[in-house]
Amino acid sequence: MALRSVSRKSLPLGLAVGHVRGLQSFSLPELPYDYGALEPVISGEIMQLHHQKHHQTYITNYNKALEQLHQALAKADSPSIVQLQSAIKFNGGGHINHSIFWKNLAPIKEGGGEPSKASLGWAIDTQFGSLETLIQRVNAEGAALQGSGWVWLALDKELKKLSVQTTANQDPLVTKGSALVPLFGIDVWEHAYYLQYKNVKADYLKNIWKVINWKYVSEVYEKENP
């Protein structure tokens, strides 16, 4: 099985590309690493399915809902406009969340390590006591999440504090507050781990920290909290 990511145009994740009848449409972003690059933490099979099938399906359905919205707006069809909100939220959220998730991860030899002591690491130590305490808090919230969803480390730009948040289903972090900026999110849908970890979500949550791209996460923090 080919474990390289699909070769697509190199575009920033989440950038709108292409047009459908005058509308911008979204396409699957290329992974910044090969499908097998996160092994043994996340198998290449999971990564390929997750990216090519799950993420692609969110994008396909998001584009479809946006086209339907475009048509409903042209007809001033209010019932249809309102009815499309849930499909846009779910599939658009799925696209937003997965686009963040891929960038949050990196092969152990390239990512890993610890957050920058000069910025994010200092904030984590100040607010949570230690990185280990933060990890325990995120994992506890992820393990306790009922059904499908995401657990996030956020920067609250109003309070200028870090915040651990969860969102249900594919709700993006912005649904919990417009001041919340995602630093990283962990996908705790079963499709993210079940093929490898079966029902032991706790092991998936414990291991994923080995492939968190702290370099990238620290850069986002520094950009959003200058």
Ligand SMILES: [Fe+2]
């Ligand atoms: Fe997912």
